[in-house]
Amino acid sequence: MTQLKLPDIAAQHQEQALSLHWVGMCGIALPVQFDGRSTAAKADAGVNLIDGSSRGIHMSRLYLALESLANQPLTPLAIRQLLADFMSSHEGLSSAAYLRLSFEHLLKRPALVSPLAGWKSYDVTVDARIQNEMFHVELLVSVPYSSTCPCSAALARQLIQQQFQASFSQQQINKASVLEWLGSAQGILATPHSQRSTAKIQVRLRSNQTVLPITELIDCVEASLGTAVQTAVKRADEQAFALANGQNLMFCEDAARRLHNAVKQLEWSTAFRLRVEHAESLHAHDAVATSQWQWDVSCEA
Incomplete structure (x- = not known):
């Protein structure tokens, strides 16, 4: 029996020629190797479509190329090679390639005073692209902390x-x-209000960066704020946390300025933008502040 050739619908021409900025897939399940362990990630992968006469891209080629990240440590070099594979598999169709990886980074954090320790999970996004023959990698981390209203x-x-x-x-x-x-309830009859807060920092790395400094960025954020949320605690740790909050009173503006000055000192940071959100315990709305350094439209994917 003669086997019929499967039709390639994507190769068929469309009626209207039009190039597209980004075409790809979002939310692809993928294990990545980072910090010595495997982590479940979600990947967004795509390329631009400069050949407006082409019906579409070859999404299966992008999907299959992603497998390379599951078999080696996640580094800027590995990401750069993957993006190069995206483009080589779409030669003549595309001139830019994009990748976004989202995963949770687990760190074991010690208590403030006692010998206890526990795990904290941080949301991390790695954005990378090759565009205009330039390679860019950006890290976005979300760090929870406590803020006490001055x-x-x-x-x-x-x-x-x-x-x-x-x-x-x-x-x-x-x-x-x-x-x-x-020491009586009659004496300390009023206390300041605190709220769980979040700092979101997006940093562009140097082009020659060899590692993803995710833990270093998280450590920088927590050290500059001084009131990182805790894991396992005893009463002595809780007391130390109350002391830290009392000595680090801050509005959202204060937190944003602290973070700006701290992240600016990181030698591998070439540009950044940040956002702090204080989930108010007094109000039904949140207090927010943003800042950025050397971040412009060229930093946008």
């Missing part, structure tokens, strides 16, 4: 002062009575 701290201190004045207006003040008052 305004509420000042208002709480004022109420405590007023309560102190009312409690001791008619009696002699001595150290023992003040200590007892400070």
Whole structure:
């Protein structure tokens, strides 16, 4: 029996010729090797379509090429080679290639005081592209932290002062009575409000970067803010966390400025943009601040 040749619909010409900026697939399940372990990722892969007379691209070629990332450590070099494979498999059709990988990065974090430790998960996105014969890689990390409102701290201190004045207006003040008052609910009758907050940092790496400094970027963010959320804790750790919050009062503007100055010092950062979100416990809306450095339209995929 004669086997019929399968039709190649994508090779058939369309009625209207038009080039396209990006064509590909999103949400492809893919294991990636990073930091010595395999991690489940989602991949978006695509190329541009400069040949407007072509019906479409060869998506199966992109899909099959992604398998190379499952068999080697995730590095800028591995990503660059993958993008080059995307383009070589679409020679004459495409002049640019794109890849986005999204996954969770697990780090074991020690408690502040006790010997306990626990795992924290950070959302990570790696954006890469070859465009105009230039290779670009950007890291986007999302880091949770705690933020205590400076305004509420000042208002709480004022109420405590007023309560102190009312409690001791008619009696002699001595150290023992003040200590007892400070440890009572009557004394510290007001506390500042805090909220779980999120810092999202997107950094463009140097073109000759050999590793993906994901952990280093997360460490930089947490160190600059000083109030990273905790994992396993004892009461001593919780007390240390309360102290850290009290010594790191910040509006969203303060957090954004701290992060801007810290990330700017990273030697492998050539451009960045950041966004901090304070999920208000006072209001039903969030407080947000953004900043950027050397980030312009050329940084956009």
